[in-house]
Amino acid sequence: xxxxxxxxxxxxxxxxxxxxxxxxxxxxxxxxxxxxxxxxxxxxxxxxxxxxxxxxxxxxxxxxxxxxxxxxxxxxxxxxxxxxxxxxxxxxxxxxxxxxxxxxxxxxxxxxxxxxxxxxxxxxxxxxxxxxxxxxxxxxxxxxxxxxxxxxxxxxxxxxxxxxxxxxxxxxxxxxxxxxxxxxxxxxxxxxxxxxxxxxxxxxxxxxxxxxxxxxxxxxxxxxxxxxxxxxxxxxxxxxxxxxxxxxxxxxxxxxxxxxxxxxxxxxxxxxxxxxxxxxxxxxxxxxxxxxxxxxxxxxxxxxxx
Numbered sequence: 001x002x003x004x005x006x007x008x009x010x011x012x013x014x015x016x017x018x019x020x021x022x023x024x025x026x027x028x029x030x031x032x033x034x035x036x037x038x039x040x041x042x043x044x045x046x047x048x049x050x051x052x053x054x055x056x057x058x059x060x061x062x063x064x065x066x067x068x069x070x071x072x073x074x075x076x077x078x079x080x081x082x083x084x085x086x087x088x089x090x091x092x093x094x095x096x097x098x099x100x101x102x103x104x105x106x107x108x109x110x111x112x113x114x115x116x117x118x119x120x121x122x123x124x125x126x127x128x129x130x131x132x133x134x135x136x137x138x139x140x141x142x143x144x145x146x147x148x149x150x151x152x153x154x155x156x157x158x159x160x161x162x163x164x165x166x167x168x169x170x171x172x173x174x175x176x177x178x179x180x181x182x183x184x185x186x187x188x189x190x191x192x193x194x195x196x197x198x199x200x201x202x203x204x205x206x207x208x209x210x211x212x213x214x215x216x217x218x219x220x221x222x223x224x225x226x227x228x229x230x231x232x233x234x235x236x237x238x239x240x241x242x243x244x245x246x247x248x249x250x251x252x253x254x255x256x257x258x259x260x261x262x263x264x265x266x267x268x269x270x271x272x273x274x275x276x277x278x279x280x281x282x283x284x285x286x287x288x289x290x291x292x293x294x295x296x297x298x299x300x301x302x303x304x305x306x
Contacts, residue, residue, distance in 0.1 A: 092133075092136045092220070094220060094224050094239050095136060095137070095140060095220070095223070095224075097239055098224065098227050098228075098236065098239060099140065101235065101236050102227070102231060102236070104140075104227045104230075106137055106138075106140040106141035107141040107143060109137055109223045109226050109227070110134045110137045110138070110146075110223070113127060113130060113131060113134070113153065113157075113305045114305070115127075115157075115305065115306055116153050116156040116157055117156060117157070117159075118157060118160065118306070120160075120260065120262070121160050121161065121208060122208075122211055122256075122260050122262045122263050123262045123304065123306070124157055124158060124159070124160040124161055125158075125161055125208045125211035125212045125215065126211050126212070126214065126215035126218075126262055126266060126304045127157050127215060127304060127305055128154060128157050128158045128161065128212050128215060129211065129212040129213060129214060129215025129216035129217070129218070129219070130215045130216065130218065130219040130301060130304065130305060131150055131153055131154045131157060132154065132189075132193070132212070132215075132216045133215075133216045133217075133218075133219035133220045133223065134150055134219060135147060135150045135151065135154070135189060136186075136189075136220075137223055138150060139182055139185055139186060139189075142180065142182060144177045144178060144180065147177050147185070148174060148177055148178070151170065151173065151174065151177075155170075158196070161196075161200060161205070161208050161212075162199075162200075162203065163196035163197075163199045163200050163208075164195065164196060164199045165196075166192055166195045166196075169188060169191055169192050169195065170192060172188055173185055173188040173189060173192065176188055197209055206255060207255050207256050210252055210255055210256070211256075211263070211266070214249070214266050214270070215266070215304065218266065218269065218297050218300060218301060218304075219297070219301060221240070221273065221293065221294075221297045222294055222297035222298055222301060224239055224240060225240065225290050225291065225293050225294030225297065226294060228240060228290050229287060229290045229291050229294060232287040232290065234284035235284075237284040237285045237286075237287075237290060238284060240277060240285050240290060240293065241277060241279065241284075241285060242277055243274050243275075243277035243278040243279075246270050246271075246273060246274035246277065247274060249270055250267065250270060250271060250274070253267055262303075262304055265300060265303050265304060266300065266304065269296055269297065269299075269300040272296050273293050273296055273297070276289045276292050276293050276296075277289075277293070
């Protein structure tokens, strides 16, 4: 399992073949996975937890938040007949691979997001994704306090998305974290993601699902560059060879009915990162470019989280 050929094959398989249509899945926290629990009833439970469809039906064409009402600015969804696949790689699976290749200091990799409320849907969706990636890092670090705090912050930040908040599942997740049952916690966060994603799909808000995924990918990329850059090798750098995927990600901008400051910011970053990830066949990304990718991800996160 630990031969260089098998590891490289796994790295490239994870980075070049895996794609999601919603929020990223949980990693294994260094142990056994329980993915069945997360997907068993996601369609059914997604129907139980409803958002406010009527409220979402109205579109706000003005820029910024609505100061008079305090309601978040809405972005225009794509037409109902728009069909777009989301080729966004799962950062938790990249974390899995990096944990096999070494022993990262997970606890030092995340910078806290200070705010818990945002005035626009697009910013709220992107920050929700950032926080989801941070949650997985806290699970790998086995830091229950930070994981619990992040769950509460996700609830607050994701409120404008009207994706529902499955109280029973969240209560079970918190119980697992407090009991240091990291494998169970990963299965439960995946189930929560599935429920919330199903609710956004029901409201035809694939635009928000895409932005959550992009926010999570951005933070996951930053974390990966910090791990790879600290103890650089061509083998570990292979997890960042995702330029073809990012080329496909750029095409999904048509899913978003409106451009906004934060949407333009994330897609501009993806374009810059894609260029740095491109290498000649068989060549690894250089340490210098790994560091540049990390700096772009860090700067972009700073602009998004405010």
